[in-house]
Amino acid sequence: MDKNLPDASATNRKLVVWSLGLLCILQAALNISLRLALYSSDAPDCDAVIRNLTEERDQLKRKLKTFDHYTQEGWVYFRSSFYFISSDTKSWADSRDNCLQKVADLVIINSKEENEFIRQFRRLFWIGLTDKEKEGIWKWVDGTLLSTTSSFWHRGEPNSYFSTDEDCGETKFNEVEDNWNDEKCHWQKFWICEKMEA
Template structure:
């Protein structure tokens, strides 16, 4: 089940409001700083050109950071702090899924918390995540190279040996959990892109 259009629009609206709020706070701080420097009787005359240059650089930096969000404010992308997630609408193998994510400037989802696990299970049924032991059997690593520390394996998993090297999120036995599966299975996937301000 994917998030509906109103949920995506609400998330986008919140992101725009927060961004606009940050821009307003920055402008207010700049105005206060400028007024204090102008009306301070004990301070020497400030270097207005330096102040203006500094404010201009801060504004341009903020614009660059906000523009990083632009490509992720497209259909199919969902924001859940601190990342954007692309929810696939078709089914492919684990490697094809990862290739698609990389082409989008992201990678398969790395689940770092219980909250992110709960977010991911709301998205679809069977879904590829960015975890594999394809490099060394039994040594599970995320797509960014970090070792697995927190997991949500189903009971008895992982159990597939050399044939099952990719991890899917699935619903089984009345709960969502992880299963090691064959990487050539065709299922949905979730891409993740962390965008820091």
């Protein structure tokens, strides 16, 4: 064998090492390219994330400020609404005017849970329910008709007792779940205002 000719096995080894080195470089470049592609398409925009978090923080601060403001004025919070429980008595119309001055209205009871919440105060309260417009057609102060599935009339109510005009709704029989009564609107009662959370 000629000593001037390179050894075939040594050449093959160099070729294999060189090929492996080239494959490692290509693999690293491919990994970097894939990571960049994935990062740019799936990763959230950091500025957008920061903006969203800042907006959420500011919204929570506003809600907390509103909550503090209303609770300091004597409002009670329950399930996305603030409630003002009066400490004096007025007619139904004067009670409603008082609520409207507070940028609220007489309470509209939409659920069993809300009725239970109001029952816990154990007083006779005007609620935002009336049939003044048309006898026997009970409506809430926002104009919606009273649903028979979400009403809590006491047994035998409403009844316009002794054929008198009892056109305004109140809570009365607070020891039982069905505690509503119809009453003469000029009577003096406590009342509850409701303001939806902004």
